[in-house]
Amino acid sequence: MADSDTTRRYRANLRSEVDGASIYEALAASEQDPKLAEVFGKLAAVERAHGEFWRKRLADAGESFAPNPSLRARILAGLGKRFGPSFVLPALAASETHDSAGYDRQPEAKAAGLPADERSHAMLMRAAAGSGGLPGPTLSLLEGRHRGGGNTLRAAILGANDGLVSNLSLVMGVAGAATNQSALVLTGMAGLVAGACSMAMGEWLSVTSSRELYQDQIATEAQELREVPEEEKEELVLIYQAKGIAEPQARALAERLLAQKDSALDTLAREELGIDPNDLGGSAWAAAAWSFILFSAGAIVPVAPFLLLSGKAAFIASVVASGVALAVIGAGTSLFTGRGAIFSAIRQLAIGLAAAAVTYGAGALVGASLS
Secondary structure, three states, rough: OOOOOHHHHHHHHHHHHOOOOOHHHHHHHHHHOHHOOOOOHHHHHHHHHHHHHHHHHHOOOOHHHHHOOOOHHHHHHHHHHHHHHHHHHHHHHHHHHHHHHHHHHHHHHHHOOHHHHHHHHHHHHHHHHOOOOOOOOHHHHHHHHOOOOOOOOHHHHHHHHHHHHHHHHHHHHHHHOOOOOOHHHHHHHHHHHHHHHHHHHHHHHHHHHHHHHHHHHHHHHHHHHHHHHHHHHHHHHHHHHHOOOOHHHHHHHHHHHHHOOHHHHHHOOOOOOOOOOOOOOHHHHHHHHHHHHHHHHHOOOOOHHHHHHHHHHHHHHHHHHHHHHHHHHHHHHEEEOOOOOOHHHHHHHHHHHHHHHHHHHHHHHHHHHHH
């Protein structure tokens, strides 16, 4: 009979596998491409098999446990259905990495080969989200479909967090100086606009610079393809050999791909440079617009109560509203970090309020010295 700590660990493992299976099943059901749907379906099957492993362990310990998917899993599944798999791939990669690390410390899991499966899933999700390449036509298709879009959820949450924390700190600093409410509102709105514009411009420059760099690299590759095609072929052969393909097959594959003039440059860009010529990092203007909107959405929270209320009531409402928003954002980060939602919410709340307290104290000191 297993002890309570062991059965508690088994239950946690089973919950994790049930969550993973439910998310992959949702992605498989919503994916329009049959090959990609098949990949997600196979991943779901592996997760179900892992879950059955832990069910049997619990049964041997005299326990019957059949958990439903957690709220986090249902949210990720819903986001995947609504916005596509790319929206949740980083979160899945984090979960798989966390599970594999946890299984490495469990003798039952290591004996059954579970850590290797989870590491394989994590590698697949990270590569599909844009951090590497994958062998095989189906997995390459998965990578091509989702490259560059995998951090959308992370960017959205962190963008709103930047606006919230920075403007909350600014508003609390002015409030600490005991200035009048009109000046406080003006400062908060100025911080919102200035911060949002700065974030938008920074995002535009970042994406534009990346696109220009990619375009220059592709142009250089095109020139080399025209002037020294044999050298380019040898480079491609070495790349395929590094992926584990024997030299005769690698050479034959490189020759066949480079013989297709229309797709030769595309192949070199993807294989040698790791660049999707059809994407190049997305639209700089769209990235800037979203950065502006997300920062503004977070930054308006501590200011809004001062537009509706006055005096101490406005101050308390601002702190409470900002605290709720911080907790929600913290819980949101758990979607892609793999940490618990409650832990992440409390941590985010503590950090945000600590920053606000520091600036409030600094404002109070400066206000006192000026007066």
